[in-house]
Amino acid sequence: MTAPAGGAAAARLPAEYILPLRWTDDAGLPELADYLRHLVDWIPVTVVDGSGPDLFARHRAQFPPEVRHIRPAGRPEPGSGMPQGNGKVAGVVTGVREARAELLVIADDDVRYTRGSLAAVVDHLGSADVVRPQNYFDPLPWHALWDTARSLINRAWSADFPGTLGLRRSALLATDGYEPVLFENLELIRTVKAAGGRERIVPDLYIARRPPKARHFLRQRLRQAYDDFAQPRRLAAELALLPAVVGAAVLPPRARTAVFAGLAAAAVATAETGRRRHGGTAVFPFRAACFAPLWAMERAIGIWAAMAFRAIGGVPYAGARIRIAAHPEAELRRRHHGKLQAFRQQTPASTLKEQP
Known part of the structure; x- marks a missing residue:
C-alpha cells in the first residue's frame, strides 16, 4: 500500500537520507531543490555531489541550508580526463562513511518519498540490514509505461530492484564498501547478505520516482540488458x-501468427500477474502490462547486443567500460563471510548511533 504523506510538524526520523548525485546539466534542479525542502523537515539529508565545480556551486546555492552537501571521496574530478566508472558507488560509500546515523535511506535523485514511506523504510530497518521497497513512475509518459512493464515482469517472477534502499550503516562498514560494478544496487544487497546481513523485500511499500527524459531512457536500454549478466538464469x-x-x-503464415499472438499474450499475462501482486493495481495501470510484448522484443535484441559488448571487454558507462554487472553471491560470500558479526562485536554499541 502507498504510505500516507504525514505532516511536516512531526519529529524528524532517527535516520539519515543519502542522495548520491552527479549531473551534467541542471534541468531538474528546481524540482529537486523543492523536494529537498520538504525532506529536511522529515529526516537529516546528505547530498554527495560528484557534479562539476560550477554545477556543485549552483547546487549548494539552491539546496536548503539544512542539507549537508559534500564531495565524493576517492574518485577523479569530473573533467579531469580520468575514467569515472560508476560514480554512484563512490557517492554511496562516501555518504555511508560520513553518515551520522546507523539507519540510512539511500535514494537516487529521481526518487520521491513521502514522510510516511520514509518512516516505513526506517521501521523495517529495525529487523533488517537492507530494505528493498518498490518504485513506481509518476507521471507515466510512454517510455515510463514501457519500463514499468519490466518492473511488472520482475514482480511476477520474484521482486523488482528499486532506485532506493534502506541500509544499516554498520552492514556496509563491515565490508569496507562494495565494488563499482554496473548493477550497483544488486551488488550492495549481495555484499550485505554475504557478510551476514538480513534483507527485507517489501513489495507493497510503493515509492514514487520521476521518469527520465525519453532520450535518457533510450540510452539505458543496453545498460539494463547488460545488468542481466549478474543473473544467469534470467540471462539464459x-x-x-x-x-x-x-x-x-519462418513458419507458415497461420502458424506464425498464432505463435506471435501466443508469445505476446504470455508477456501481457506475466506482467499482469506482477501488477496484481501485493496491491500493485493501486499504482500500476493496466496499460503498462500491455507494453510487455514491446519490452520483451527490446530485450530479445538488446541482450544479444550486450553479449557482443561483453565479448569486447564490457559496456560503456560514464566514461569507462565496465565488464562486471555484479559479482556472484558465492564469490562475495568467500570475501565477506562473518564480517558483519565480527564488526559488531568489535564496535562499541554507542558508536552505532540510531540518531544523528
Missing part, C-alpha cells in the same frame, strides 16, 4: 527469446 531465458522469434518467423 532472455538469450532464448530471439531464436524463438526467428524460428517462429
Whole structure:
C-alpha cells in the first residue's frame, strides 16, 4: 500500500537520507531543490555531489541550508580526463562513511518519498540490514509505461530492484564498501547478505520516482540488458527469446501468427500477474502490462547486443567500460563471510548511533 504523506510538524526520523548525485546539466534542479525542502523537515539529508565545480556551486546555492552537501571521496574530478566508472558507488560509500546515523535511506535523485514511506523504510530497518521497497513512475509518459512493464515482469517472477534502499550503516562498514560494478544496487544487497546481513523485500511499500527524459531512457536500454549478466538464469531465458522469434518467423503464415499472438499474450499475462501482486493495481495501470510484448522484443535484441559488448571487454558507462554487472553471491560470500558479526562485536554499541 502507498504510505500516507504525514505532516511536516512531526519529529524528524532517527535516520539519515543519502542522495548520491552527479549531473551534467541542471534541468531538474528546481524540482529537486523543492523536494529537498520538504525532506529536511522529515529526516537529516546528505547530498554527495560528484557534479562539476560550477554545477556543485549552483547546487549548494539552491539546496536548503539544512542539507549537508559534500564531495565524493576517492574518485577523479569530473573533467579531469580520468575514467569515472560508476560514480554512484563512490557517492554511496562516501555518504555511508560520513553518515551520522546507523539507519540510512539511500535514494537516487529521481526518487520521491513521502514522510510516511520514509518512516516505513526506517521501521523495517529495525529487523533488517537492507530494505528493498518498490518504485513506481509518476507521471507515466510512454517510455515510463514501457519500463514499468519490466518492473511488472520482475514482480511476477520474484521482486523488482528499486532506485532506493534502506541500509544499516554498520552492514556496509563491515565490508569496507562494495565494488563499482554496473548493477550497483544488486551488488550492495549481495555484499550485505554475504557478510551476514538480513534483507527485507517489501513489495507493497510503493515509492514514487520521476521518469527520465525519453532520450535518457533510450540510452539505458543496453545498460539494463547488460545488468542481466549478474543473473544467469534470467540471462539464459532472455538469450532464448530471439531464436524463438526467428524460428517462429519462418513458419507458415497461420502458424506464425498464432505463435506471435501466443508469445505476446504470455508477456501481457506475466506482467499482469506482477501488477496484481501485493496491491500493485493501486499504482500500476493496466496499460503498462500491455507494453510487455514491446519490452520483451527490446530485450530479445538488446541482450544479444550486450553479449557482443561483453565479448569486447564490457559496456560503456560514464566514461569507462565496465565488464562486471555484479559479482556472484558465492564469490562475495568467500570475501565477506562473518564480517558483519565480527564488526559488531568489535564496535562499541554507542558508536552505532540510531540518531544523528
